[in-house]
Amino acid sequence: MLTGEPKSRGRSQRQVHRSSAVPMLKKEIKDIEAITAHLLQHHHGVSTAAEQAKAALKRQSIVRKSFKAAAIFVFSNFGINLHLAIRNVAKRDYIKEIVLIHDASHNDFKVWEDHPKEVYGKPVRYVTEKKNLNQLHKYYACSKYADARVNTCFYQAANRDTHAYMDTLWSSFLRAPELVHTAVGATTLFSDLLLSVRADSAGLDAGFAYLNNGAFFLRSHANAFLNKLAEKKDQIKPMSVARAADAYFTLWLNRPHCELANDIVPYKRQIDEPMVYERNAFERRSKQIDDNLLAMKMLLQDSLHMQPRTASKNSTFTRPDSYSSCIKDDCILITNMLPFEPPKQGILNLPQVLGRFGTVLAKTVPTQECDDFKAHQYFFAVDDNPETFWMPSDNVTEGDYFGLDLLRLHKNVKTIKVVAAHEFQESMVVEASMGGTRWYPVLATPVVTKMKTLKGQDVKSYVYDLSEALAEAWKHVLEQPESKTSGILTPPLYIRYLRFRTVKDYPSPFMVFDLSFTVGDPHDGLTLAPPRSAMEAAHLPGGESATEEGHKKEEEEE
Template identity: 25%
Template sequence: MACFYVDDDWNASFYLKSLIADFRSDPYVLHSATEPYTFYTNLVWTYFDKNIDLHTGFSWIGCGSIFLREYAQRHLQYLQVYLKNNRNLVYLSDVFFSIWLNDIPSQFNINIYGLTGRNSGASFSSSSNFLQYQHQSSILAIRILEHNLRYNQSNATSHLGFVRRSNRRFPYYIKSSSLKDDFIFFTNILPIDIENIPFNISKDFERSTRKNLPRGPSVAFFLSHTTLSAVDNDSKTCWRPGRNARRGEFFAIDFLRIQTNLSFSLTVGHTQELQDNLDFNLSLDGLWWITYRSLNGIKRKSQDLTSGEHQHVIVFNATEFNAGFHSFRYVAFNESKISSSGEFQ
């Protein structure tokens, strides 16, 4: 059913349980993992064009990824057809893989770790032509996909074409697994509005190349307040989206499987007013949610940091929740008001 892919110089064991759970909840997209700067870069390297059903993005799969076996089999067919005149680029087929899926990958924003004590000689990426081939592959991948989607839009002929419909179950999230790999923190607040980045193949064909690496205050802020800061067990750091929460936005936790009578705590730096106005929702599958409106099983205490900042620690004990709310896999804190009273943190 599924394929697991990782380069031989990366250790995916630190987030493997989260990666598997994420795949099982949404098996029709590519699930991968990378570090924060590359995660942000991959958001920049996305392509949308509703006129031809283009909705794809880049992801390195070498740090650990899971995808359907049929996607791998189809990709091998694509390589035979579309790289028959560029056989030297087959060794960089992972550059083509995520783009040709024509769907935004589900990526973990995490710390990645190399394997220690490994010595297998010079890597392929250190070869003299690697950067040239990588640049060429990045351009060719989107050119081939865009050309075929546009051709299919105006022709009814039957030939080996690319997938046009997105089959994902969930919207686009930022997600980070915990240090113990026992839960996932995620949010639907992206640092970039990826669906509204203009795209024109005649001038944007180099978007997913090293010529288009993000710089400036936006990426710097993201790296300083990424979702990783929500799961690092450090009270001096926190996740911040950088603006006030908007209606429909949320932060959430996936406990990887349905659990009963679970206890957990949440430390927040935003105001008590904002927290009190959030809907506390529970779900078994992440698609259907129910709001828990009682305070039974929920306790709050305040703490002051040496920096002078004030935090609230909220303790949730599901054994004391009302009947019918003892079992869940996901919890979410949703902004349901039209006007927010602050920024999540």
């Protein structure tokens, strides 16, 4: 300040300068935001990605709202296990009611006078059934007693603890609701794959599925099954259907089943009974060999009789690539690697198929191949146990993959981590997808850490920073001139599926100790001018942004 200059003038000048600068700065920011929003709104790459994101979010919302399930329990005696099972299913928002079928066919039956009427806001329907329907109870309950608004049924035995995989089983069902989705142990999965048959010429693609550990199926399928039983009542003994209804139901549906090989745990264990709980699937099937063969024979006869019609009917049913629930019930292992290639018939030969089934059903102990599969089963890739690992029996060929279904669309997937002993992990392509059909290659370089050595092989941890890689990808897209963006491949704004895919053959199999993901704060990486990001500015039709649309959908679903 100059000597003799009034102090008040200087203070006043500074105040005027500050008061005029703030509006000017705000105006500049608004102008920048407007320019940025206009640029991004008319940027072909961003607008295309936004359209795809909106479509994916809409599909997810529609599917989730389209299916309402009733949980069914069939029991002779009520106790703590049943109480625990009821409370577990009642916590799920997709379970709309609970149906309790009390088997009153035995002599010591006693009515459950104080049965629950409501659990966690879910109505409970209690029904006593005097007929000895055995496995048929669940289908009559689904068809007759469930609320009219219910279109899906969930069944589990009361002594199974399904809390560790129920949400993933439901998400698996929503991927392909026309199929039966169940949770099983590794031995059961292997056994049921052996007992499957496919003959495209006859429109046949069927097999057994085990339902006691938890299963979702459509109510319409239960209705169709009961109607078919009524049509064939003169060809089959009632007791055969009652004791082997699950075999008849799953076979006659004539569609591939989606069985997740999970960690099956009972609520109440006997002394010295292991935590991992799975009965001998081979022995269980062999006890019903006559019923199972009759069910298969009737299916094959119908397929031969209706061959022209069924050949085209079953061509659209494809089993999802889901094979095991993650330990935290927040993701599913996906892969194209099967324990073995299921048998496939060129021309349907009834005696040949029945002979093969009879041979398998006669086995009372697992085969060596089954034991090998169980020792390195799917679940060991996602069980968060560094001592176990999943290893397929076959060497890797070009196009083989493994990865995760994250159950729903995520905007803020941060990392995916693989702990593996195969040497070609860094050569695999990392891919992300919103719907599981269109895949985007993510150029992420992993941070590699050696964990240990196992039988001469290094076990390493590979952590891929997806948020950083996708941010760089979007930066590259936005730097392209408008004239070059019409055909450019844009990263997905949301992610549900992640996978690692091989680009050539290798003389060794996958060897995966752990597979997991993390989410964090959304890192769009699309900011052209602060404080507005490209995802916020990427307006969708109707004036909503992809981010706003995603938040709105998630709030509706919660």
